Amino acid sequence: MTRENYDLVLTGGRVIDPSQSLDGPYDIAIRAGKIAAIAAELPPHTAKITQSVAGQLVCPGLIDLHVHVYEWVTDFGLWADDVGVNAGVTTIVDQGSCGPLTFLGFQANIVRSAQTDVRCFPSVNLAGALKGGMGTPALHSPEMVDLAALAALAREYPEVVRGFKVHGESGALSRWGTQVLELARQAADAAQLPLYVHTGELFAVVEENRPHPDQVIDYVLPHLKPGDLLAHCYSCRPDGLMGDRPTPSPALTQAIAEGVRLDLGHGINFSFAIARRLIALGLFPYTISSDVHGDFTQPHNDATLDYSLCGALSKLMALGMDLTAAIAAVTLHPARVLQAETEIGTLQTGSRADITVLATSAAPWRCRDAQGEQLIAPQQLSPTWVVKSGQLLQPHRRLLRDLVTAS
Numbered sequence: 342m343t344r345e346n347y348d349l350v351l352t353g354g355r356v357i358d359p360s361q362s363l364d365g366p367y368d369i370a371i372r373a374g375k376i377a378a379i380a381a382e383l384p385p386h387t388a389k390i391t392q393s394v395a396g397q398l399v400c401p402g403l404i405d406l407h408v409h410v411y412e413w414v415t416d417f418g419l420w421a422d423d424v425g426v427n428a429g430v431t432t433i434v435d436q437g438s439c440g441p442l443t444f445l446g447f448q449a450n451i452v453r454s455a456q457t458d459v460r461c462f463p464s465v466n467l468a469g470a471l472k473g474g475m476g477t478p479a480l481h482s483p484e485m486v487d488l489a490a491l492a493a494l495a496r497e498y499p500e501v502v503r504g505f506k507v508h509g510e511s512g513a514l515s516r517w518g519t520q521v522l523e524l525a526r527q528a529a530d531a532a533q534l535p536l537y538v539h540t541g542e543l544f545a546v547v548e549e550n551r552p553h554p555d556q557v558i559d560y561v562l563p564h565l566k567p568g569d570l571l572a573h574c575y576s577c578r579p580d581g582l583m584g585d586r587p588t589p590s591p592a593l594t595q596a597i598a599e600g601v602r603l604d605l606g607h608g609i610n611f612s613f614a615i616a617r618r619l620i621a622l623g624l625f626p627y628t629i630s631s632d633v634h635g636d637f638t639q640p641h642n643d644a645t646l647d648y649s650l651c652g653a654l655s656k657l658m659a660l661g662m663d664l665t666a667a668i669a670a671v672t673l674h675p676a677r678v679l680q681a682e683t684e685i686g687t688l689q690t691g692s693r694a695d696i697t698v699l700a701t702s703a704a705p706w707r708c709r710d711a712q713g714e715q716l717i718a719p720q721q722l723s724p725t726w727v728v729k730s731g732q733l734l735q736p737h738r739r740l741l742r743d744l745v746t747a748s
């Protein structure tokens with residue numbers, strides 16, 4: 342009788358893979374960097390490494406759709422593998438740190454040096470974010486958008502460039518109206534890629550032209566199409582999706598019904614109260630992302646970072662999202678946004694062996710939001726193992742300061 346030879350076998354875990362509606366006790370076999378088999382009982386085999394993950398959750402490798410990892414060029418960027426594999430995340434998507442003029446440095450120094458799978462939504466402006474929202478607003482002006490350069494970028498680097506980032510907030514609207522959004526729409530249509538739209542005041546506002554906070558989202562929505570994403574969906578900024586409204590505007594409700602997607606983009610403005618108002622209407626985020634970044638005022642300083650993708654997952658579950666839906670929001674759904682769902686975000690046989698193993702702690706977890714509200718989460722998910730392209734890694738979790746990690 343022939344025996345299968347595998348490189349790695351993970352045994353005894355509870356496998357949750359929303360791409361196959363799979364939830365149960367399965368063993369997973371990996372060979373040559375791919376998922377070779379997944380079964381309640383694997384056929385007779387030998388394996389170079391067999392790792393027990395009993396009592397833990399085994400998911401497709403997590404995908405974080407919003408991070409900032411263009412370190413040193415942007416002063417709030419962090420090292421990709423700290424945010425990626427070492428935080429339990431196998432694919433990260435940088436939102437807007439580079440633009441057409443700065444992409445090659447991103448590709449050479451970040452994409453090619455990281456073990457983590459790094460993709461990006463370049464900013465529609467030529468240079469990218471550089472100093473987040475703290476730099477000169479002129480960087481984000483319509484004069485800085487070059488449609489030919491964006492088209493060339495998307496055409497030449499299709500594996501990495503998966504969409505474009507643009508800002509739909511009061512500072513931009515007060516300076517340029519919707520001009521930049523209109524250009525972003527043209528760039529996305531030409532490249533057939535989605536737009537990722539920042540919401541919530543970011544750039545310095547020209548006060549005499551400040552739009553009414555309640556109207557900001559309604560200026561943005563006419564420029565979006567199904568498949569585009571609204572970032573920071575539970576932000577407490579007054580000009581965000583909800584602001585002080587008790588319920589979303591009819592235009593927002595309609596846009597979501599037609600296929601515009603909500604992304605969490607946790608960041609520094611996540612509000613549990615706003616989340617509850619939208620969740621009461623069934624409006625959970627399509628994707629859960631972290632918006633992990635360093636301090637805006639001190640270059641390359643991560644000391645103030647106190648949130649993470651796994652922490653965001655645990656918070657969303659505390660707010661009422663069920664486990665399978667939460668896992669889908671960091672695996673299958675972002676893979677669809679990246680149009681890469683046959684490759685990542687799945688444990689289908691033959692797909693790339695990117696896997697995240699999560700331990701659940703039963704101890705309640707006290708977490709806080711941007712407005713100081715405390716929430717007791719019944720459990721916490723924390724990464725214990727990562728498989729990246731077939732290689733078994735133990736994440737060092739240096740940036741997971743929000744999670745109480747058992748050492």
Ligand SMILES: [Zn+2]
Nearest residue numbers: 407409436632
């Ligand atoms: Zn961001």
